[in-house]
Amino acid sequence: MRAYIVGGAVRDALLGLPVKDRDWVVVGETPEAMIARGFRPVGRDFPVFLHPETHEEYALARTERKRGHGHTGFVCHAAPDVTLEDDLSRRDLSINAIARDSDGTLIDPHGGARDLEARIFRHIGPAFVEDPLRILRVARFAARLPDFVLAPETLTLMRQMCASGELDHLTPERVWQELARGLMEAHPSRMFRVLRDCGALAVILPEVDCLFDVPQPPRHHPEGDAGTHVMMVIDRAARAGHSLMVRWACLLHDIGKGETPPGILPHHYAHEARGALLAERISLRLRVPTACREFAILFAREHGKLGCIADMRPGTIVDVLERCDAARRPERFRALLDAAACDYLGRGGERAASWPPAPAWAAALDAFFSIDAGKIARDTFDRSQIPAQIHAARAQAVRARLQAGAGQRPVPGNSGDSLPPPHSHPSPPSSQASQEQ
Secondary structure, eight states: OEEEEETHHHHHHHHTOOOOOOEEEEESOOHHHHHHTTOEEOOSSSOEEEOTTTOOEEEEOEEEEEOSSSSSOEEEEEOTTOOHHHHHHTSSBGGGOOEEOTTSOEEOTTOHHHHHHHTEEOBOSGGGGGOTHHHHHHHHHHHHSTTOEEOHHHHHHHHHHHHHTGGGGSOHHHHHHHHHHHHTSSOHHHHHHHHHHHTOHHHHOHHHHGGGGOOOOTTTOTTOSHHHHHHHHHHHHHHTTOOHHHHHHHHHTTGGGGGOOGGGTTOOTTHHHHHHHHHHHHHHHTTOOHHHHHHHHHHHHHHHHHTTGGGSOHHHHHHHHHHTTTTTOHHHHHHHHHHHHHHHHSSSSOOOSSOTTHHHHHHHHHHHHTSOHHHHHHHOSSGGGHHHHHHHHHHHHHHHHHHHHTTTOOOSSOTTSSOOOTTOOOOOOOOSOOOOO
């Protein structure tokens, strides 16, 4: 059986990067012969098999013919007469069209090794335009290999593909899959900059694309427009090793700035509320997993508050914690704080090495969780007053903890100084104007 290692395993080995998975192409065989050798078939659209011992994927060499729109509109042909060179010619980039024989010999008909050395993404041929998903794949590779550049002719081809409307035929699930993989790379901002440069970002995420033209207050954002800020924030989240949930929220946290009324620019009052609605709309459109969607909505809505704990009354701090369901989901709230730190640190100008509000939030959380809500519920005769009593006890504990941490300096406001009278209610969320940052 003639089998060759192909694609990413060869590419990464030549780059000196860790090889995670090895894919093989088999030449001169039939599906029946593969099954007779003990391989287990797993491919639906074309013959792919799992090795009986290593469980690595072995695909029969194949060619493709465009039949319809999108990335699924292909007819595949796999037969013993399909050569390795035929199979490599259907791939996207030259650096992904290199094969290695069992003796270590490279089969490189499209100059992929040369382009690896030159750090260039170059398409193989005109068939590149047949699959619009390749635009997102190239952008994702840019996030993984940040020192590579697009060949001018490849960028031109990608722009032509975007202008043709072919991207409209991509399924939301595949778009999300590529975006998610790119966000988890080391330099996710490069993916979005490549998408924007070729015109794809305006098609799949127009709400993000328009942020690059939106000014911000220079005092808070010396880095420039809102799009530049968002790119810095997602790269900061990547450097910190945060989860996909946090990175998606960082991408969408300022999405409301794209709908700021022109008359108040460069300020962005109430952009959090606008952003929460947009984060939900975008996540539903792309069929983003529920956990990522809910977290992005929550962070878009609350990120202005999270950075202002020093100016908040104890009762308002508790309002934030309760709105975010911190009592039942403390780890998610801590992830919100991680995202808020990326928002602060992902800006231009001189920044502290850590997020300044972090110690105050840590103290507030300790105080919040020190209150036994169950005991208060059991001891309160008027059941309608239980939420108010719990809220006030938490606010009182937060006030005491923050005063102790501040060396008995006054804490802003007087909310939460004492438990409410029997028929009062907890203070509503602060009505102060949303932060302009």
